[in-house]
Amino acid sequence: MNGPHDLGGRMGFGPIPLEVDEPIFHADWEARALGLTLTCGALGGWTLDESRHARESLPPAVYYGSSYYEIWERALERLLLRHALVTEDELASGQAAAGEPHPRRLPAARVPEVLASGGPTDRPISAAARFQPGDRVRARLMHPKTHTRMPGYLTGHFGVIEADRGGFVLPDTNAHGDGENPERLYTVIFAAAQVWGQGAEPGVTISADLWESYLDPA
């Protein structure tokens, strides 16, 4: 979906908000929101792709009016509701009945190991590569209403394959519980002058990492 998150090339957002000696967190709640998002993610109810889709599905006025961790908090509440881990009444009251520990509750002792191992999304893939480095391709012209990692500013534009990165989980299906469907991922280079046309800054190229089904031969 080309929702409020799909920001490449959009205008009107003003100067870059630089801050001298920026703290890692600007408030305690930001740190807690980070920790809650990661500990709830460890319950295994949803994928990283589904959580991204929950954030980008916030109404545009909410998305643009919210800080980064506020977006995380709001999306986490939606995910917990969707997966029946909390109820609207509990969120409204701020209280819940005591429950037995969830079988996948993340204990503090396992945090170092979980963070250090992460969640690799590369997958073996047996299908032959459809594209080779140097091939000219077109970023497929598409506007799915569901999750995608095709940025709106590149869809329909022509580029060149730079590298074949091997198989990776396809976010477009994985975000919706429709399976990992791994596909080959390519780094594709686009000339800014071709993407933006008249007035583009000189000497600029842009690359994106795009799945095979995002690309057509050109």
Add this chain to the structure above:
Amino acid sequence: MPHDHADHDHDNHLDPMDARVRALETILVQKGLIDPAAVDAIIDTYANKVGPRNGAQVVARAWSDSAFAEWLARDATAAIASLGFTGRQGEHMQAVFNTPAQHNVIVCTLCSCYPWSVLGLPPVWYKSPAYRSRVVIEPRAVLAEFGLTLPDATRIRVWDSTAELRYLVVPMRPNGTDGLDEAALADLVTREAMVGTGLPRVPA
């Protein structure tokens, strides 16, 4: 140059969010879904253990050891892991090397993907709609706001982190650093230099 903006949003909304997050944590603890000590441990990791000093060590090693630099270019995930830096949002690393001909800059236009294992959590500017929208369409203007003006002849490559590859910029080693050891070199490597919105410090 970086500067304070007293007149606009600092990505910081205090009171209503404080209550909202506290309420959610209360519910999650009551229901047995989370261990609050695990939340503490996650915060401690990113507040105190994982941050841009990790990436600076990678860059300093690459500047000092050409075999390591070659490994970093070929298999960044393994080369970085050899220094002990692995994990969440660094599972699939790519190192991109600045040259006199090409400067690299990293963004995630679709969310805020960032190489946590080597740089820690992203700063507000990296997550801001202003940076995410503008750096792909006017990178030279954006870099100028960071105080970085590149020669017109230097090409700019903007890497949009649309998948799970995470990018680390390896800046060029500054002149006048021949006698410095790795620790002293690492002190020159800023977070902005490793995202491509800045250059390393020059030794005093």
